Amino acid sequence: MKKLLLSLLVVVFSLTQLNAQSFKNGDMIGSLGVGFGWYGYGYGTTSLPAFSLSLDKGIADIANVGPISIGGIIGIKHASYSYTSSLDWTWNDIVIAARGALHYDLFKVPKLDTYGGVALGVRIESESYYTYLNEKASSHQTFGLFALYVGGRYYFSDKFAAFGELGYGLGYLTLGVTYKFN
Numbered sequence: 001m002k003k004l005l006l007s008l009l010v011v012v013f014s015l016t017q018l019n020a021q022s023f024k025n026g027d028m029i030g031s032l033g034v035g036f037g038w039y040g041y042g043y044g045t046t047s048l049p050a051f052s053l054s055l056d057k058g059i060a061d062i063a064n065v066g067p068i069s070i071g072g073i074i075g076i077k078h079a080s081y082s083y084t085s086s087l088d089w090t091w092n093d094i095v096i097a098a099r100g101a102l103h104y105d106l107f108k109v110p111k112l113d114t115y116g117g118v119a120l121g122v123r124i125e126s127e128s129y130y131t132y133l134n135e136k137a138s139s140h141q142t143f144g145l146f147a148l149y150v151g152g153r154y155y156f157s158d159k160f161a162a163f164g165e166l167g168y169g170l171g172y173l174t175l176g177v178t179y180k181f182n
Contacts, residue, residue, distance in 0.1 A: 046079065
């Protein structure tokens with residue numbers, strides 16, 4: 001999956017002269033997203049979609065390409081598994097990451113912002129379960145997170161947009177809404 005996303009980013013960035021129109025240097029946006037498709041916790045696991053909040057700000061322009069944005073994302077994912085009342089597991093994952101993206105006008109469609117980027121951060125996983133002795137136990141682990149993503153936002157007005165992203169992090173597909181602050 002990572003190789004596929006990297007290949008997709010290379011193809012997108014190698015296209016002819018691109019420049020963003022819907023997202024500009026200095027723009028600040030906030031997005032609420034729902035992520036689908038998460039790496040598995042195991043067979044029979046019940047899982048909720050991931051929920052995320054991200055902020056991005058345009059910080060610079062690359063001539064004949066488009067603006068660069070930086071920001072951050074925080075998200076949460078919950079999953080559970082129950083075999084019997086004494087064999088229950090629950091997982092909660094929290095993702096906190098910095099993001100950077102290059103925005104480019106790939107399809108030359110007004111009001112469409114297309115972009116690709118990278119996120120670096122941590123995934124904090126907490127797990128709770130009952131042991132075979134029917135005692136409650138829990139564990140916490142922290143993992144590094146590296147995610148590549150591509151996405152697009154379509155602005156229905158000057159301030160509001162719908163977005164979709166493909167990548168690895170909170171889910172393989174994230175859909176949501178965006179608000180432009182300026």
